[in-house]
Amino acid sequence: MQQKTHYRIVTLGLKGGTGKSTTAWHLAHIFGPLHPTIIVDADNLRSCLNWQAIAEALDHPIPFQVVSETGYEDYIAEHGVPTYRILDTQASIPAQKLGEILRRPRQFYVLPLRPDVSNVAAVAALARDIRELTPEQPPHYAALITHRLAQAQVSNAEDTQAALRRAGIPVFEAMIRQTKKFSDASDAGLHVGKYGDKAAQSAWKEYQAVAAQIMEDMKS
Numbered sequence: 001m002q003q004k005t006h007y008r009i010v011t012l013g014l015k016g017g018t019g020k021s022t023t024a025w026h027l028a029h030i031f032g033p034l035h036p037t038i039i040v041d042a043d044n045l046r047s048c049l050n051w052q053a054i055a056e057a058l059d060h061p062i063p064f065q066v067v068s069e070t071g072y073e074d075y076i077a078e079h080g081v082p083t084y085r086i087l088d089t090q091a092s093i094p095a096q097k098l099g100e101i102l103r104r105p106r107q108f109y110v111l112p113l114r115p116d117v118s119n120v121a122a123v124a125a126l127a128r129d130i131r132e133l134t135p136e137q138p139p140h141y142a143a144l145i146t147h148r149l150a151q152a153q154v155s156n157a158e159d160t161q162a163a164l165r166r167a168g169i170p171v172f173e174a175m176i177r178q179t180k181k182f183s184d185a186s187d188a189g190l191h192v193g194k195y196g197d198k199a200a201q202s203a204w205k206e207y208q209a210v211a212a213q214i215m216e217d218m219k220s
């Protein structure tokens, strides 16, 4: 069989500010150097499109392209289907649009949340929709804890991870730490791995672990 493998990843969440766009942006930096990679920015905030514009203005080459939903059709007509397509969605996505996305085959859903047990219910609701609507059984998805605080508050992240597991929701082994370098990076059209400090380097490794877990899961 000559068919080429394509990987479709979707960031999803009911809340804003959980790290959906940051996750799309960082995964694209990891996959982009390997094979053609596209972020489809379907968020009306257009975060990834803005970050790409900053990168261009500051002359930072990025190893992928960010397009709008309509821009994606033009991209395919010109270049064909990219190996990696990361769809970045808006918070509180309308039910009809969510249903439309979830019915597409072979996608991996990343559900970022902040480390607080009270956020588990919203993720569980989304997980139910995924399980009911995706054509794959079992579906490919996992919750991703972001903004993990170091030291004293670390148990908050671990409590949240445990609560997700109790609710039967797959969760990434890696959690993404909280560091201001994430907003510094997007303000400069960069990724956190471009910064030399320990927190930024660890955060970059955490996203690499997430990318590896997605690839491992999509093999099955």
Ligand SMILES: Nc1ncnc2c1ncn2[C@@H]1O[C@H](COP(=O)(O)OP(=O)(O)O)[C@@H](O)[C@H]1O
Binding pocket: 013, 015, 016, 017, 018, 019, 020, 021, 022, 023, 047, 091, 146, 147, 148, 176, 177, 178, 179, 180, 182, 183, 184, 186
């Ligand atoms: N792990 C993190 N640590 C610190 N700040 C983060 C982290 N992830 C994202 N951010 C910041 O939080 C804000 C919201 O992130 P964003 O990815 O835009 O969320 P969403 O797309 O879910 O609305 C941005 O300013 C971003 O730089």
Ligand SMILES: [Mg+2]
Binding pocket: 020, 021, 022, 043, 045, 047, 089, 090
């Ligand atoms: Mg966003």
